[in-house]
Amino acid sequence: MTDFPELTEEEFRKLCEFLYRRTGMVFTEAKRYYVERRVVERMTLTGSHSFAEYFSRLRADVKAEVEQFINAFTVNETYFYREDHQLRCLTSDLMTERIRHKKRGDLIRIWSAPCSTGEEPYSIAMWLLENWPLVDEYEIEIVGSDIDTDVLEFASKGVFGKRALMRLSPDLIDKYFSMLSQDSWQILGDLRDSVRFSTVNIAEPGDTRTHGRFDIIFCRNVLIYFDDASRRIAAENLYENLLPGGFICLGHTESMSRISSLFEVRRFADAIVYQRPKGVV
Amino acid sequence: MPLIRKPVDTPATHSAVPVDVLKGLHEGDQDQRWAAARAAADVSGGADALANALQSESAPQVREAIFTSLMRIGSPTSIASVVRFLRSDDASLRTGALDALRTRHDVVRAHLPSLMADADTDVRVLSCEVVRGLPSAEATQMLCDLLSRESEPNVCAAAVDVLAEVGDARALTVLAECEKRFHDTPFLAFATKIATARILEQSTERHD
Numbered sequence: 001m002t003d004f005p006e007l008t009e010e011e012f013r014k015l016c017e018f019l020y021r022r023t024g025m026v027f028t029e030a031k032r033y034y035v036e037r038r039v040v041e042r043m044t045l046t047g048s049h050s051f052a053e054y055f056s057r058l059r060a061d062v063k064a065e066v067e068q069f070i071n072a073f074t075v076n077e078t079y080f081y082r083e084d085h086q087l088r089c090l091t092s093d094l095m096t097e098r099i100r101h102k103k104r105g106d107l108i109r110i111w112s113a114p115c116s117t118g119e120e121p122y123s124i125a126m127w128l129l130e131n132w133p134l135v136d137e138y139e140i141e142i143v144g145s146d147i148d149t150d151v152l153e154f155a156s157k158g159v160f161g162k163r164a165l166m167r168l169s170p171d172l173i174d175k176y177f178s179m180l181s182q183d184s185w186q187i188l189g190d191l192r193d194s195v196r197f198s199t200v201n202i203a204e205p206g207d208t209r210t211h212g213r214f215d216i217i218f219c220r221n222v223l224i225y226f227d228d229a230s231r232r233i234a235a236e237n238l239y240e241n242l243l244p245g246g247f248i249c250l251g252h253t254e255s256m257s258r259i260s261s262l263f264e265v266r267r268f269a270d271a272i273v274y275q276r277p278k279g280v281v
Numbered sequence: 282m283p284l285i286r287k288p289v290d291t292p293a294t295h296s297a298v299p300v301d302v303l304k305g306l307h308e309g310d311q312d313q314r315w316a317a318a319r320a321a322a323d324v325s326g327g328a329d330a331l332a333n334a335l336q337s338e339s340a341p342q343v344r345e346a347i348f349t350s351l352m353r354i355g356s357p358t359s360i361a362s363v364v365r366f367l368r369s370d371d372a373s374l375r376t377g378a379l380d381a382l383r384t385r386h387d388v389v390r391a392h393l394p395s396l397m398a399d400a401d402t403d404v405r406v407l408s409c410e411v412v413r414g415l416p417s418a419e420a421t422q423m424l425c426d427l428l429s430r431e432s433e434p435n436v437c438a439a440a441v442d443v444l445a446e447v448g449d450a451r452a453l454t455v456l457a458e459c460e461k462r463f464h465d466t467p468f469l470a471f472a473t474k475i476a477t478a479r480i481l482e483q484s485t486e487r488h489d
Binding site for chain 1: 284384
């Protein structure tokens with residue numbers, strides 16, 4: 001990678017402000033190294049000779065640079081059956097509650113946002129097939145969404161390496177994947193067809209509204225990257241995206257109670273989740 | 282194997298945003314008022330209309346959306362209207378205003394000196410909570426200024442509580458004076474001792 005001088009304080013501030021306005025993600029001086037590494041990478045790939053040149057390119061969105069820039073800042077590390085205690089909670093409690101007022105054959109909508117490279121929505125599909133006896137009695141729609149268009153392309157192809165599969169038993173790998181090479185496996189076509197992928201910025205109401213309402217939302221480990229103001233807007237967006245009585249699962253270090261009072265806390269044996277109050281439209 | 286076997290219609294989210302957003306803040310059901318409250322931040326005249334709606338709105342969800350929109354506008358008028366609710370007799374509006382103000386230190390900062398000198402004791406107590414989110418040096422300075430002139434034990438206790446979490450060594454002198462001044466108010470003397478010990482502990486850790 002080409003060597004560039006460190007960003008000045010002013011350049012760093014401008015860049016972080018740009019990122020904040022576009023995504024709601026907040027980076028402070030403490031994250032300078034993380035930010036600089038990604039900017040230098042983008043500068044190298046775009047052939048920019050200085051920060052000023054790169055920033056003009058970014059602001060003018062030359063060759064969709066804004067999208068590439070945002071993609072470079074999103075954290076995409078995940079694996080199958082990550083935080084599986086929430087998946088246990090899904091089949092032991094959440095689905096049971098959601099079908100209480102549904103008829104057989106009704107629709108149950110589950111949203112994984114952000115879904116990164118697809119491990120989470122595919123995990124939800126596999127987990128339901130393996131662990132929820134009523135899986136064939138309902139129409140279950142799983143949607144995976146992310147702000148990063150590169151990861152969505154990756155997700156829809158459904159090809160994964162050894163690391164992503166580390167928590168899966170050999171039986172599950174045999175059942176749901178076909179081996180492409182020594183180090184890569186592809187999710188079976190039927191399972192790929194069970195998940196629909198889309199782009200979303202969860203801090204942007206115009207983006208989230210088009211996705212409609214869900215019974216259950218998995219929104220793990222993204223709100224921690226937002227500042228308080230964006231977090232609150234995102235919480236309101238997600239509230240709109242839930243059906244009354246619907247559930248939202250956050251990452252284990254996150255707490256909706258610290259963000260918004262719109263949701264009720266529900267403590268189940270396997271996880272703490274947040275619920276949109278039932279009686280409220 | 283596919284979990285879904287037929288195309289589905291996506292269930293719509295909340296009601297469509299009313300044509301007249303500002304009118305919608307007072308009309309229709311809770312769902313429609315919520316949609317109007319969220320949309321009003323992008324409409325001219327939204328700040329005043331949202332502040333007015335907050336006076337009569339009773340649904341907690343809609344109130345929260347109004348506060349969020351006022352903070353999103355972030356203009357001196359919209360922030361001032363949220364600040365006004367720190368004086369409300371309704372505890373949920375006071376808390377709502379506090380939670381909202383905590384999300385935008387960039388624009389609230391300018392109001393803090395006057396809030397911390399407000400004639401209303403409750404406003405001074407709540408202001409200490411807003412200060413909690415500021416950078417340590419700035420918060421320490423503001424809380425020390427308040428402590429050195431404050432005579433109300435509850436306000437001092439709020440400031441001391443925040444200092445215990447975010448304060449730095451510059452607060453030690455003011456804390457010692459506070460402990461002396463309120464030696465006959467046991468809970469405050471105790472809180473001051475705790476805050477002093479915590480700050481000392483943290484500054485020792487920083488030097489190790």
